[in-house]
Amino acid sequence: QLQLQESGPGLVKPSGTLSLTCTVSGGSISSSTYYWGWIRQPPGKGLEWIGSIYYSWSTYYNPSLKGRVTISLDTSKNQFSLQLSSVTAADTAVYYCARRGRASNPQLGGDFDYWGQGTLVTVSS
Amino acid sequence: DIQMTQSPSSLSASVGDRVTITCRASQSISSFLNWYQQKLGKAPKLLIYAASSLQSGVPSRFSGSGSGTDFTLTISSLQPEDFATYYCQQSYSTPSTFGQGTKLEIK
Numbered sequence: 383q384l385q386l387q388e389s390g391p392g393l394v395k396p397s398g399t400l401s402l403t404c405t406v407s408g409g410s411i412s413s414s415t416y417y418w419g420w421i422r423q424p425p426g427k428g429l430e431w432i433g434s435i436y437y438s439w440s441t442y443y444n445p446s447l448k449g450r451v452t453i454s455l456d457t458s459k460n461q462f463s464l465q466l467s468s469v470t471a472a473d474t475a476v477y478y479c480a481r482r483g484r485a486s487n488p489q490l491g492g493d494f495d496y497w498g499q500g501t502l503v504t505v506s507s
Numbered sequence: 508d509i510q511m512t513q514s515p516s517s518l519s520a521s522v523g524d525r526v527t528i529t530c531r532a533s534q535s536i537s538s539f540l541n542w543y544q545q546k547l548g549k550a551p552k553l554l555i556y557a558a559s560s561l562q563s564g565v566p567s568r569f570s571g572s573g574s575g576t577d578f579t580l581t582i583s584s585l586q587p588e589d590f591a592t593y594y595c596q597q598s599y600s601t602p603s604t605f606g607q608g609t610k611l612e613i614k
Binding site for chain 1: 508539541543549550551552553556557562594596598599600601602603604605606607608
């Protein structure tokens with residue numbers, strides 16, 4: 383059974399960089415079948431797609447985050463990571479990692495069929 | 508970005524009721540529409556993918572339909588464990604976007 387688990391600091395200072403890691407067990411992130419993504423949810427609000435990465439290191443980001451996002455892979459540890467720079471209070475959210483499958487290509491199709499439990503990151507001084 | 512609008516935003520219903528939630532896209536997305544269920548404090552769970560395909564392990568009382576811009580999620584007979592928030596998501600274009608959610612509450 384595939385499992386994903388987010389980890390990282392729960393508190394980040396304004397203007398700092400948010401860094402999270404997703405550890406995948408029960409499957410390989412080196413599979414050519416899947417993409418690996420990050421989604422966030424501000425408290426009491428809806429879901430926002432942040433970005434995704436493919437085993438080939440191709441990345442796809444939400445333009446609304448204006449170049450602040452970097453997603454990377456560590457295949458030796460079966461992990462992928464999120465970095466979000468220049469954070470403000472608006473970046474306070476529960477951050478989820480998830481697997482995207484059944485995609486026709488990087489920009490078309492697919493769904494998030496496995497999710498981590500989520501981790502709350504608060505931006506505050 | 509493609510805007511996804513769900514209606515209603517909240518809904519009260521009773522166990523055994525048939526419930527329909529609607530999702531409308533701001534432009535045609537073919538059948539690239541997914542539905543998720545989220546319970547309080549938990550991650551979303553995939554229910555329906557590609558507009559009408561039931562995810563493995565999801566009860567058959569859940570069904571999805573639609574194509575183009577208009578989609579529906581139907582629960583044929585509400586069970587106590589179905590009270591949650593439901594989200595639609597389009598995967599037609601980047602960035603993928605979600606609806607604002609429909610909160611299903613017990614009447």
